[in-house]
Amino acid sequence: MKTPFFTQPMTSLCATLCKFAGVEPPQYAAPSCDELANALESQGGTKRADRILMYNPDAVADYIYDRYIDKFAPCETIAPVRQRFITVYPPKTPVCFASMYTGAQPEKHGITKYEKPVVRIDSIFDAYIRAGKKPCIVSVKNQSMDKIFRERDMAYFSEEYDEEVVDCALELIEKDEYDLICVYNQSYDDAMHRSHPNSKRSLRALDLYASSFVRLGEKVNTCWQNHDTLIGFAPDHGVHRMLIGLGNHGSNIPQDMNISHLYGIIPKHKE
Numbered sequence: 001m002k003t004p005f006f007t008q009p010m011t012s013l014c015a016t017l018c019k020f021a022g023v024e025p026p027q028y029a030a031p032s033c034d035e036l037a038n039a040l041e042s043q044g045g046t047k048r049a050d051r052i053l054m055y056n057p058d059a060v061a062d063y064i065y066d067r068y069i070d071k072f073a074p075c076e077t078i079a080p081v082r083q084r085f086i087t088v089y090p091p092k093t094p095v096c097f098a099s100m101y102t103g104a105q106p107e108k109h110g111i112t113k114y115e116k117p118v119v120r121i122d123s124i125f126d127a128y129i130r131a132g133k134k135p136c137i138v139s140v141k142n143q144s145m146d147k148i149f150r151e152r153d154m155a156y157f158s159e160e161y162d163e164e165v166v167d168c169a170l171e172l173i174e175k176d177e178y179d180l181i182c183v184y185n186q187s188y189d190d191a192m193h194r195s196h197p198n199s200k201r202s203l204r205a206l207d208l209y210a211s212s213f214v215r216l217g218e219k220v221n222t223c224w225q226n227h228d229t230l231i232g233f234a235p236d237h238g239v240h241r242m243l244i245g246l247g248n249h250g251s252n253i254p255q256d257m258n259i260s261h262l263y264g265i266i267p268k269h270k271e
């Protein structure tokens with residue numbers, strides 16, 4: 001059976017996050033995703049989240065998520081709302097993250113191929129800053145998430161690789177200073193390009209994504225007890241296997257374009 005393309009645009013995520021944060025969405029953001037907002041509201045019992053923790057694991061396709069769903073069961077305990085999105089074309093890392101955090105199509109934000117210039121249009125980070133809130137990005141040094149949202153009055157943490165990124169994010173959660181933390185990891189993307197989407201090495205990377213997300217969620221639960229937190233597991237695009245065997249992405253096919261995100265509300269602890 002031929003897999004259909006998902007229909008809910010990933011560009012609707014940005015306004016949805018802003019809605020929960022009580023922040024006016026960035027200028028070109030697509031309308032928010034009611035399906036996700038409603039599901040989160042009933043799961044968390046709140047329309048607002050004064051903290052957002054976004055975990056951005058690179059290249060987890062929807063079908064890969066399903067194939068290894070057992071690995072992600074602990075993630076779904078933390079973030080039980082699964083939202084299927086169609087990402088933007090071309091499904092390349094900087095193109096997709098620029099759309100995820102501006103809510104705009106590539107033609108609008110200007111990154112239409114694999115390049116990492118600073119995004120000049122309004123983004124969720126600008127929206128947060130305008131609202132007097134503090135966003136930050138924790139990324140592997142020189143990767144897309146490290147570079148494309150620079151030149152804003154906010155904090156950037158550039159780390160060596162995934163483990164260091166997660167350690168840094170755990171410390172930031174403990175410090176309890178930022179309203180929005182975006183955490184970027186890439187080891188599955190690296191592994192599948194060098195082998196294939198189901199290689200042992202790739203599967204180890206998926207395990208690392210899952211365990212990292214769980215650690216972040218547990219840290220939020222311990223350290224952000226005075227906040228309602230929206231937590232997300234949010235890949236940028238999918239992956240397919242080329243005829244020569246290696247993993248790749250960038251094509252207008254469901255394997256590359258269909259992604260599943262997980263979201264949950266971790267409510268404030270009662271007195």
Ligand SMILES: [Zn+2]
Pocket residue numbers: 058059092093094189236237
């Ligand atoms: Zn990517």
